[in-house]
Structure formats: structure tokens, C-alpha cells
């Protein structure tokens with residue numbers, strides 16, 4: 001067991017600590033009658049992965065960001081115990097999410113429900129998709145002013161941004177939408193929180 005005291009760690013929320021996309025195939029099947037398996041979600045663009053029209057995707061995006069849906073997600077196996085131990089060891093854990101500003105209260109309630117420790121909860125416009133509301137959300141340029149010793153992400157795009165623009169070592173959580181080979185000295189593919197714990201700084 002490594003000690004991570006004093007380190008500053010960036011932890012993404014969806015599909016890193018929250019089992020979010022696991023629930024989407026059932027929602028899409030129920031709402032639109034379209035079938036897709038989690039394993040087949042080869043694009044980070046869910047509209048493309050599920051074959052949704054613009055209108056269907058807007059409906060879906062609103063639906064999956066409703067408080068009752070956000071609160072129902074299960075934690076990813078192992079994350080609660082690893083993050084709790086890191087916090088006890090003095091780590092500063094920032095939960096850094098690309099969720100829209102409307103998801104703030106439910107996201108904080110979810111972290112509280114599972115007693116996931118964090119020093120800061122940060123909403124970033126990771127994918128240039130939300131209207132700018134600078135009172136509750138920061139830009140990637142603003143994120144760059146923060147320093148991290150390690151990051152855990154499942155977005156390839158964000159992993160490369162962190163590794164290149166912020167020179168942060170990144171654990172890329174293996175997901176169907178990021179399976180393309182990553183050859184970068186600052187990015188390491190990981191498949192579980194046990195593995196992340198083993199390679200933490």
C-alpha cells in the first residue's frame with residue numbers, strides 16, 4: 001500500500017467514480033427503442049454511439065442529468081475505499097466534472113451519500129458544450145492554473161489535455177470509447193481502482 005500524503009489529485013466523476021454510462025443503454029432502449037451494448041459504445045459522442053437524432057439527444061441529455069437519475073448511479077468498484085484512504089493520508093482530491101451546472105446539487109448530494117471525500121468540487125467546460133456560466137463553471141484555461149500530481153480520467157481528449165497542456169501524469173480509465181492505443185509518456189491505461197491505487201504517486 002502506497003502513501004499519497006500531500007499530493008493533489010484530479011478525479012473525474014462520470015465513468016471514473018460514478019457508474020454513469022452503464023445505465024445509458026437501458027435508458028436509450030426504453031425511451032427510443034434503440035439497442036446498444038455498453039461494450040459497443042466506441043465513441044465519446046453518445047449521439048453517434050446510440051444513433052440518436054439531435055432532438056433525441058437533447059431529450060436524453062436532459063433526462064440523464066435529472067437529479068433522481070444522477071443520484072441513482074452506483075459508485076465504481078473500489079473508488080470509495082481508495083479515495084477515503086488517500087484523503088486520510090492527507091491527499092487533496094479534486095472532483096473535476098464536465099457535467100452541466102444544473103447537475104451541481106445532485107452531484108454534491110451523491111458524493112455525500114457515498115461519503116466520497118474531496119477538497120474541491122470543480123465544474124469545468126471540458127467539452128465546449130455548456131453555456132458559459134462563470135459563476136459555477138470554469139474554462140479549461142482556468143483549470144490550467146491548478147496544479148495536480150496525478151489525474152484519473154476516461155476521456156481521451158481530456159487525458160491528452162491534462163498530459164500535454166498541464167503536464168500531469170494521467171491514469172486513463174479503460175472504457176469502450178477510449179480503446180484506441182495511447183502512446184504518451186504521461187498517460188497510462190488502467191482498468192480498476194485497485195490498479196490506480198498501485199500506481200498512485
Ligand SMILES: [Mg+2]
Pocket residue numbers: 012013014015016153154155
Ligand atoms: Mg468521465
